[in-house]
Amino acid sequence: MADDSKYVRRVRGKLASRGRTSKADRMRQYNKHIENGTEVNEHDYCQNQQARPEEFTNASNMDIRHIGENVEVGSSKPWFQGRRVVELDVLARSMNCEKCNSWLRLSDIVDEVVYGMASYLYITCQNSVCRHISLVPTGKKSSKRGFDINYKVYLAMINAGMGPSHVNSFLTGCNIPPVDESTLRKKQKELAPIIINAAETSCKSAQIEELECSSxxxxxxxxxxxxxxxxxxxxxxxxxxxxxxxxxxxxxxxxxxxxxxxxxxxxxxxxxxxxxxxxxxxxxxxxxxxxxxxxxxxxxxxxx
Structure with missing residues (x-):
């Protein structure tokens, strides 16, 4: 007869170990908190701009099942909420006023326009004489005036064997503004012929190498x-x-x-x-x- 000593009780009609039983109890308590309206919202921690890192909720107490359901991306979303992918070198070289060349500060951002994974930051110059609003990119742009990061996202999607929905699910879980599917489709039209040509060239090289190794x-x-x-x-x-x-x-x-x-x-x-x-x-x-x-x-x- 099987040894049931390591099992505590039944969960969903099956004998469960102590670890699974404890997890089931935690999830039951968590669902009660949701019903009572006491759910912790992971994605609103940036609403308090004065909050310190030690004041943030401990990540170990957060449940990751619905981590992306509160993400909102659009013109009404404040620029200081969420996370961004930034090329530090490009940002550092662009942090000066377009008119008077004075240094700009990230704390003076007044708006943001998102282009896929990249964006333009509208930053006000603090020079009392100037007060010009400069456009600061968060990443490099290609010769066709498209941000490089959007091309990289498409290539990474193909390399990982994912689709647009998988990419956006990952970005949403990280609280990063997702990429519109039409943006990825545009990159596909541009890069697909290049990828196919590279694959065919690689196969021809492999054929030559294979014949050289063959007896x-x-x-x-x-x-x-x-x-x-x-x-x-x-x-x-x-x-x-x-x-x-x-x-x-x-x-x-x-x-x-x-x-x-x-x-x-x-x-x-x-x-x-x-x-x-x-x-x-x-x-x-x-x-x-x-x-x-x-x-x-x-x-x-x-x-x-």
Missing amino acids: SNELEGSFDAGWQKRGSAWSYNSQTGHSSLIGVNTGKVVEFDVRSKNCSVCSYYQGRNETTPQHECNANWTGTRKVSYGLENKSQFRIK
């Missing part, structure tokens, strides 16, 4: 494919799929392929019964109803 003139590799939608044993209906070939000797990707049955631009105009304008169509595959299976076979044939 024959043939390239040997391991092929695999996948799709973005979970399927069962009888239903593989994903609209997109991808495949890759990895060299045996180098362990590097020597070729890849991406297949898609739909194009969002085509679907949009077809749904409105309008003529589809000229664009770079993403639909590059047509086949059977079991799209995922067909995508895998087609990609394998293409890579060969």
Whole structure:
């Protein structure tokens, strides 16, 4: 018979250990505080500008389940609330008045305009003769007048395998103003061709390296494919799929392929019964109803 001595009582119908029982008790007390209107608001600690760090609520007493539900970002949000991503070198070089060249102070900020992860700070010059309001950027800008941090956020999102909603969930939890999805889509249009070109160049270099390591003139590799939608044993209906070939000797990707049955631009105009304008169509595959299976076979044939 099993030893139940380490279990204290049942939680949700199951025997629970002491640690889980204590956690359940804490959560029960926390929910009572919420019902009584005594919930601690983590994101309003900046409302008191005179508060000292030691006066802040201890982070160990905060529950992280709803840490981002009170974040508000918009024109009505005061500039001193929340956190920002700042390039210190750029900020330090810009902290002088545009008119009289006097030093500016962060305590004299009167407004803020947010551009994705970056922003412009409106700072009033304290020179009694000047009183000019200067625009101070919080980060570097590219040649196309876009902030570099927004490009970095998109690249980091792709590298981490996330989407816009995942990025904003992370930023909201950190109490950082989230990036609008349209901003990330714009960066995608600019950077996607560059990323694809870099991937193709990398594969060509890997092919040469793989052939140099091979004892024959043939390239040997391991092929695999996948799709973005979970399927069962009888239903593989994903609209997109991808495949890759990895060299045996180098362990590097020597070729890849991406297949898609739909194009969002085509679907949009077809749904409105309008003529589809000229664009770079993403639909590059047509086949059977079991799209995922067909995508895998087609990609394998293409890579060969």
